Amino acid sequence: MACVGAGQQRFKFKEEHGTRNTIAIPHRDKGSPSFNIMDVLKTVPHTPSSALTLTTSEFVGTMTTSTAVRFNLTYWYGEFLQDIPARLGRNEALDSSVKALTAAHSSYCLHKRATPEALVKYSAALRMLRFYLDDPVKACSSETLCAVMLLLMCQGFHGMTDTGWTGHCEGAAQILKARRYYNPNDEFESKLHLSLRAPVVFEGLFNPKIQFTPSEWKTLVDNHIDEGTFPGKMMRYVSQVTAMIRHGNFFEGEITDMKAVDELRTNYQTLRAGIKSYEEYLESMKPIDKDIKRIAFDAQTYHLVQRVYSFALTVGIILGCVLGAIDTEDTELISDLNSFSSGIMALAEDGKRFKPLGASYMMLCFQAAWIGTNDPLVKAEAEKEMVEYVEDYGGGYTKEKLISEVERMSRHVRLIDPYTR
Secondary structure, eight states, X not given: OOOTTTTOOOOOOOOOOOOOOTTTOTTOOOOSOSOOHHHHHHHSOSSOOSHHHHHHHHHHTTSSTTSOGGGOHHHHHOGGGGGSGGGTTSXXXXXXXXXHHHHHHXXXXXXXXXXXXXXXXXXXXXXXXXXXXXXXXXXXXXHHHHHHHHHHHHHHHHOBOTTSOOSHHHHHHHHHHXXXXXXXXXXXXXXXXXXXXXXXXXXXXXXTTOOOOHHHHHXXXXXXXXXXXXXXXXXXXXXXXXXXXXXXXXXXXXXXXXXXXXXXXXXXXXXXXXXXXXXXXXXXXXXXXXXXXXXXXXXXXXXXXXHHHHHHHHHHHHHHHHHHHHSTTOHHHHHHHHHHHHHHHHTHHHHGGGTTGGGTTHHHHHHHHHHHOOOHHHHHHHHHHHHHHHHHHOBSOOHHHHHHHHHHHHHHXXXXXXXXX
């Protein structure tokens, strides 16, 4: 029997590319990744045949497309995670940290607490990391730096400590200081640096053990992936104000660096304009027709844009408080700060839609809202949300300790008293 149409091309498959909106999520550029999660899925046996393949298989399970967005590590913590499976087996600190993170992720998602098994793996990963940090060469490798980032994520799952700091940001800061620069030609290292700098910068604003020179603060936040984007600028603004506070005599009532102050004023006005643009963009994403909303509304993308907007309001409060301590007669700043705080609290319920992982960033925003407002009702609402956050994410914080902590943070950014441990 003759085969009809043999050798003829009957269908033409075309690869389609969506448009990229740079205002929305500029740091989530897929580009041409050096690693695809599906490649690992194809190489991991259905029945793992060794400890390494078992570790890889379990880790990949935390970020496949079948993993719900609310629990998906890559979606909320960074695309560098997709490159880790290909690097397993060459650095024991990274291997141990992957095991610890997988266990912490599982115990948190299932039980909302750290199980004994997860804590044992976390302790083992800490011991292995300390061993690697004792070796100057191993300590500066990308894999060791990645291990620090994973343990920082573990600490978030296990709960806040009563000291307020994890210690991992301090360790990451020391490694970054020793390495000085990331390699922009190394995609994994670039994406890792992009994800790690934010916790180091925000903790470094308060934690006196994280020390950089002004030029090192700048180097820390510069990354070609989001260069010129709004999120990239926000990181630079926070690092600049941190360097200004650390290396000036502001707590002694002196202004010795007017150039830095002028730069702060310029940054604040640019940020203020960016916040307005994001506010309008968020509003434009909401379908007017309820029937269309059920079909077409992209809740995940909306939430990612909302997260950037929440961080922008938070950074606005930080910069505004510092600037308000210098420009004491500027009443417009007080109005801005109240507006930013109210804006954060207005997003609180919406931000919980993707709990647990999708809401893990909100504690810093609630703290900023409390610091920025002089409205007792907004302050009380921020307190309630902070208490609820600690109950959800664990830790030894009482309400009294929470308020004491945020008061110290407030006095720091308002240049009244430096934050001390």
